[in-house]
Amino acid sequence: ATNNPEFIWFNGELKPWQEAQVHVLTHAIHYGSSVFEGIRVYDTPNGPQVFRLKEHVQRLFDSAKIYRMEVPFDFQTISDACKQAVAANGLASAYLRPIAFYGNVGLGLTPPRVPVDVAIAAFQWGAYLGEEGLENGVDVCVTSWNRLAPNTMPTGAKAGGNYLSSQLISMEAKRHGYHEGIAMDINGMISEGAGENLFIIRDNVIFTPPLSGCILPGITRNTAITLAKKFGYEVREELIARESLYLADEIFMTGTAAEIVPVRSVDQIAVGSGKKGEITDKMQKAFFGLFDGSTTDEWGWLEPVNS
Ligand code: PMP
Structure with a gap:
């Protein structure tokens, strides 16, 4: 894909695209055990602005709570990380994809509540339905x-x-x-x-x-x-x-x-x-x-x- 961002926020750090990887035995791949968000950043006359960031981050935490998943970062850290993921890639407008998931926790169906991996990618995405x-x-x-x-x-x-x-x-x-x-x-x-x-x-x-x-x-x-x-x-x-x-x-x-x-x-x-x-x-x-x-x-x- 040509749309790959240079950097992806992954567990607290900005990582080059090719380093933001998971293992084939990632729990979430096998069982769908992830919670995520889709957030847009718009290019406005006042510079790039995130639309309803608070509500999206809250819904991410709500989704995690329903599944008893402990997100290892607080609300403010996730919010700031969303902005960092956009800024690090120099994007004026973007689609943000924060995701919290069970990664390398074995393949037992019932996940332990920790560790939980968190990634935030920002990339360009046009009108979804054209x-x-x-x-x-x-x-x-x-x-x-x-x-x-x-x-x-x-x-x-x-x-x-x-x-x-x-x-x-x-x-x-x-x-x-x-x-x-x-x-x-x-x-x-x-x-x-x-x-x-x-x-x-x-x-x-x-x-x-x-x-x-x-x-x-x-x-x-x-x-x-x-x-x-x-x-x-x-x-x-x-x-x-x-x-x-x-x-x-x-x-x-x-x-x-x-x-x-x-x-x-x-x-x-x-x-x-x-x-x-x-x-x-x-x-x-x-x-x-x-x-x-x-x-x-x-x-x-x-x-x-x-x-
Ligand atoms: N329903 C479903 C199933 C969705 O995936 C989405 C997109 N997140 C929506 C509704 C619209 O939600 P939102 O406006 O928060 O993006």
Whole structure:
């Protein structure tokens, strides 16, 4: 890959890319025993800024707590390390990938709580569902796979193993020619995309599935809710039936990698006019405006890399 960063933060030190390695018997490779984050850094008029770093680091610690994993660095160290990983590579914008995992702890299924390895990589990553998707919308399908059921594997933790579910959803969607797949939860209600939360708009009301154990509590989801409420829209976090996808005026998905992306069709049924909707456009402008300065960051969501 051409996108490899020169340095990766690994267990407290910046290491050259080729030295940030793990063994083939790494516990996390065999059992998915890792927790991780995806964080974006934007190139703003005030220099590179990390978006909602606190919330992402908190979610990393929350995910670890669910799995009784002891992260051997404190909140501040991880936060600073995220910035170091960006700065060390001279990146103006970046995608950050902090990960805590069980490494060389043997292959017993129940991991000891320590040692835990922590790595943070920063690299460039463009629009996850394409620049064109951001403008014209993406085509999605409802996948045949259900999202993880509550009390099977916690979707509230951003854990490595969960992404086998996301891979099945996304691979099936792509195999059938769609950009992304949306999964129903175990009760047949809408949960989320493979790596995005979902918003549905009908008659100017914005609906999104609740935090009821079937979705990741997305930080972009929270951002979108906050911005929508500021615009005065009614936002309802409630269970949504599948047919709402087909009757929506507008649909958009949110995620750190995906950002705010319009959905133009679901199962080959056009969403509204089949183009980016008015409210979605407003949401996108407000969101991306945070990074060019046209939206005032009244929430303290941006943190400079070089502080
Ligand atoms: N759901 C899943 C399954 C995800 O992987 C992601 C991406 N982290 C999201 C939702 C969106 O979360 P966030 O906005 O915090 O990136």
